[in-house]
Amino acid sequence: MKEADLMLKHPLAKYLRQERMPHIWCEGCGNGILLNSFLEGLDELKQNLDRIVVVSGIGCIGRAAGYINVDSFHTTHGRAIPFATGVKLANPNLKVVVISGDGDLFAIGGNHFIHAARRNVDIKVICANNFNYGMTGGQYGPTTPLGSWTTTTPYGNIEHPFNLVHLAAASGAVYVARWTTLQVRRLKNSIKKALQKEGFSLVEVISPCPEIFDRYNKLGTAVDVMKWFKLISQVKHGYDPAKAEVAKNKIIVGEFVDIEKPSYGRLLREMTANVQDKLKGEK
Amino acid sequence: MPQKLWREPLDAQKTKLPKAEICIITDLCKGCGFCIEFCPKNVLEQSEQLNKKGKHPPEVTDESSCALCGFCTAICPEFAIFVVEKKGENNVGNEEKE
Numbered sequence: 001m002k003e004a005d006l007m008l009k010h011p012l013a014k015y016l017r018q019e020r021m022p023h024i025w026c027e028g029c030g031n032g033i034l035l036n037s038f039l040e041g042l043d044e045l046k047q048n049l050d051r052i053v054v055v056s057g058i059g060c061i062g063r064a065a066g067y068i069n070v071d072s073f074h075t076t077h078g079r080a081i082p083f084a085t086g087v088k089l090a091n092p093n094l095k096v097v098v099i100s101g102d103g104d105l106f107a108i109g110g111n112h113f114i115h116a117a118r119r120n121v122d123i124k125v126i127c128a129n130n131f132n133y134g135m136t137g138g139q140y141g142p143t144t145p146l147g148s149w150t151t152t153t154p155y156g157n158i159e160h161p162f163n164l165v166h167l168a169a170a171s172g173a174v175y176v177a178r179w180t181t182l183q184v185r186r187l188k189n190s191i192k193k194a195l196q197k198e199g200f201s202l203v204e205v206i207s208p209c210p211e212i213f214d215r216y217n218k219l220g221t222a223v224d225v226m227k228w229f230k231l232i233s234q235v236k237h238g239y240d241p242a243k244a245e246v247a248k249n250k251i252i253v254g255e256f257v258d259i260e261k262p263s264y265g266r267l268l269r270e271m272t273a274n275v276q277d278k279l280k281g282e283k
Numbered sequence: 284m285p286q287k288l289w290r291e292p293l294d295a296q297k298t299k300l301p302k303a304e305i306c307i308i309t310d311l312c313k314g315c316g317f318c319i320e321f322c323p324k325n326v327l328e329q330s331e332q333l334n335k336k337g338k339h340p341p342e343v344t345d346e347s348s349c350a351l352c353g354f355c356t357a358i359c360p361e362f363a364i365f366v367v368e369k370k371g372e373n374n375v376g377n378e379e380k381e
Contacts, residue, residue, distance in 0.1 A: 010308070021362070027314055031360070035360075
């Protein structure tokens, strides 16, 4: 069988824009695995693709919006969550997913993230965390672990990193999970769960960056990094997110928060209906 | 297949293990090696051939030992490998249903 025909026979082929394949990500990059898990989740949920919107910001993973065959936005740097909030409030029937990186969501877009989580806007955030700014050549960012080498920290990083799950949980997200790219099945299940929940959800995906971060830190090839994930990740559901820091010898993964809370969109619609009723009564 | 069974399953005559067909889109492969490394049955192996990108794609060594877990499909970042069940003579249970 010809290669092109085989490509179309892939079970996820209908979710991809085939004319844009193959994607530009490096060999061994975790972004492809994240995309794969997300599409598998969509496939298993049998979602109506006309009701899904994918928004992404700037960064390597920002290309994902262009590869998925649904309505998608590739927004300006750090502004994926404001765009997604606008989409969700304008049309509450849509399921809005933000797929973006740690630099986009937590550096330039940090304030948008915490306030969207505080308001509990009904959007799902999937964050690919590769510990640095991969697309621009490997500068250090807000998630770079203490003591790591990057192009802008040639003597080791002296800044303490964000603990993303703790940040999201403290800001008020209703569903917070963290997985590495090795735990593909659990990641897919988490994405499915987040898609079905009402409210602000964060799924953090710890991803290898073999060409830049892993090379500067001498972690070996992508397979070595995945083996390292296997060695040091511990699954602990319901663990205190404050203690779940990413360390060199331990990555706590699992579902940290799973609560119910009315979303911003629902409260907004209720408020609008109440006020309109009142105004009618006054007339 | 396990080498030794403690006792024969009651439906051993009726059902047979599903046979897998592993499809590899060689020119999409970037040679990361995840499928080869993390296959629980060690069905795949790096091939000697180079593809269009100049990488060594995986090749199937023993298709009959594939357990159809689909982990290679799930972990491939390039959408370059997938497993389907072989239809036809292999699966007695399925034929009965049809």
